[in-house]
Amino acid sequence: MKRIVVLGSNFAGYTAAIQLRKQLGKKENEIIVVAPSHEFLYVPSLxxxxxxxxxxxxxxxxxxxxxxxxxxxxxxxxxxQVDPEHNTVHLEAEEPICYDYLVVATGVQMNFDVVDGLKPEDNKIENIVIPRLAQKTQHAFEALIKDPGPVVIGATQGASCMGAAYEYLFNMDNELRRRKVRGQVKLYWITPEPYLGNFGIDGMPGGEAMLKMFMxxxxxxxxxxxxxxxxxxNTITLKDGTELPYKMAMLMPPFExxxxxxxxxxLVDDKGFVETDGTYQHHTFKNVFAAGLAVQVRPNFEIKNTPFGVPKTGYPSDVTGKIVAKNIARLIKGNQPLIDKEWGKIPALCVMDAGRKEVYLVxxxxFKPRQFAIMLPNILNDFxxxxxxKYFIWKNKRGYAQLP
Ligand SMILES: Cc1cc2nc3c(=O)[nH]c(=O)nc-3n(C[C@H](O)[C@H](O)[C@H](O)COP(=O)(O)OP(=O)(O)OC[C@H]3O[C@@H](n4cnc5c(N)ncnc54)[C@H](O)[C@@H]3O)c2cc1C
Structure with a gap:
């Protein structure tokens, strides 16, 4: 009887726990999930x-x-805290818990220290990464509708989740039009990417041209x-001296x-990401695995000027949760070799909302090299x-986490 402890219960942790149970059988081995909330959150709809x-x-x-x-x-x-020398996780309220295998799926936290004035408590810049701040952004948006002015949206240096910021930008444009104030709002997009549509994955064919067309x-x-x-x-100043006035701003900070x-x-690098190989097993502590945002992923292309990071989206988070579960089951059953699929070789499957329009990225x-890559716009709706x-919430609510 082995004990597997999973830290985190969203895309990666929830998937890993359910897949582990499927691999290991209902009664054998203990699976314990630790998370601050018993609610799954479909983050992309924030x-x-x-x-x-x-x-x-x-x-x-x-x-x-x-x-x-x-x-x-x-x-x-x-x-x-995790003490990998003693296979123990220390918890905030409960007694420490021991494990035979550990899955780290604790996601990320935001690094607001990258620029002064970015912290939510500074009350200058809005944020859509966590529910409480997305709800606060709704109040700021309603205030903007009553008293329109310039809006700055984008991502700071070091950010990696530019895709969500693009989606928010296009939704902002669409909602301002719907609320009939777009003419009174100058809209700016700022990004650390070297060109529009780089997305932290060195771009997609036709992506830059499509994004320029949207802009x-x-x-x-x-x-x-x-x-x-x-x-x-009321002003955001860039390092080159450009000053952008704003009445409302939303900036995606870097993640750690x-x-x-x-x-x-x-267990981690200097940013707090777990260092693994393509089996998602820790380099040194072989009973520790990581999945989803918690995994260290480095870009495989050169970033020449402003730093930015690699986005870790829902599909690879789900896939790595499954790989980790299967690999732990293989170790427990004595089956080798482990599944080895490095992050950059996982397929890209993403839908970018473009404000009641959308773009499919497949x-x-x-990461490059790719044999197949396409961006397909749907300008009629964001169906x-x-x-x-709907599919993702449906499948997970019913525990069909093994589905794609
Ligand atoms: C605004 C936004 C929009 C996005 N849009 C898309 C999109 O359109 N498509 C897409 O594919 N991806 C999108 N993403 C990315 C996607 O949300 C992530 O890839 C996904 O959430 C990663 O899953 P995860 O389980 O690794 O991390 P998370 O979903 O962040 O889950 C982390 C889990 O760890 C738990 N946890 C945290 N700290 C602890 C602790 N100390 N102890 C125990 N548990 C802990 C949390 O409670 C949570 O359960 C978006 C992200 C954002 C922020």
Whole structure:
């Protein structure tokens, strides 16, 4: 009887726990999930919360019924440190817990220190990464509708989640038009990417041209290779001296590993990401695995000027959760070799919302070289994005995490 402890219960952790149970059989071995909340959150739909198109409650579900059904224990607590020498996780409230195998799926935290004035408590810059801040952004958006003015949207130097910021930008444009104030709002996009549509994956065929077309079509001014020097009450100043006035701004900050992993230096790099190979097994501590955002992923191309990172989206988070579960099951059953699929070789499957329009991004590999890569726009609606949300929540709510 082995004990597998999974830290985190969203895309990667939830998938890993359910897949582990499927691989190991219902009664054998103990699976314990530790997370601060027993609710699954469909993070990609947070882009719609500021515009009232989704409420946070619409994109959440309770994971406990499925965990009970599948004989997965759940501890509602926060891990504070992993001691891999003693196979122990220290928790905030409960007693420390020991493991035979550990899955780290604790996602990320935001690094607001990259520029002064970025922190939520500074009350200058909005944020859509976590529910509470996305709800606050909704209030700022409603205030903007009443008293329109310039809006700056983008990502800071070091950011990696530019895709979500693009989606928010195009939704902002669309909602301002719908609310009949677009003419009174000058819209700016700033990004650390060297060109539009790089997305942190060295671009997609036709991506730059498509993004430029959207920017011109929607009358959005853009600045690439942008590095922010300072954020003041009504002005964002770039390192090259450009000053952008704003009444409302949303900037995607850089991500780093969750605090629990930053507190566990033997397992992580300087940013708190778990160092693994393509089996998602830790280099040194072979009973520790990581999945999803918690994994260290380095770009395989040169970043020449403003730094930015690689996006870690939902599909690879789900895939790595499954790989980790299968690999742990193989180790327990004595089957070798382990599945080895490095992050960059996982297929790219993503829908980018473009404000009641959308673009499908499909490639056989996330990173170049790719044998197949295409960006397909759907200018009629964002049906694909909505369908993906419904499908994902449906399959996970029923515990069909093994489905693609
Ligand atoms: C605004 C936004 C829009 C996005 N849009 C898309 C999109 O359109 N398509 C796409 O593919 N991807 C998108 N993504 C990325 C996608 O959301 C992530 O890839 C996915 O959430 C990663 O899953 P994860 O399980 O690794 O991390 P998370 O979903 O962040 O889950 C982390 C888990 O760890 C738990 N945890 C944290 N700290 C601790 C601790 N100390 N102890 C125990 N548990 C802990 C959390 O409670 C949570 O359960 C978007 C991201 C954002 C922010």
């Amino acid at each position: 882009i719609w919360v500021p515009f009232g198109r989704r409420k946070v409650e619409d994109i959440k579900f309770d994971i406990l019924p499925i965990f009970r059904k599948k004989n997965i224990q759940f501890i509602q607590d926060k891990a504070v 011109k079509l929607y009358n959005i001014e853009w600045i690439t290779d942008a590095s922010i020097k300072k954020i003041e009450d 590993g969750a605090q629990v992993m930053k507190n566990s230096p033997a 490639a056989n590999h996330l 694909g994005k909505v369908l993906l949300e």
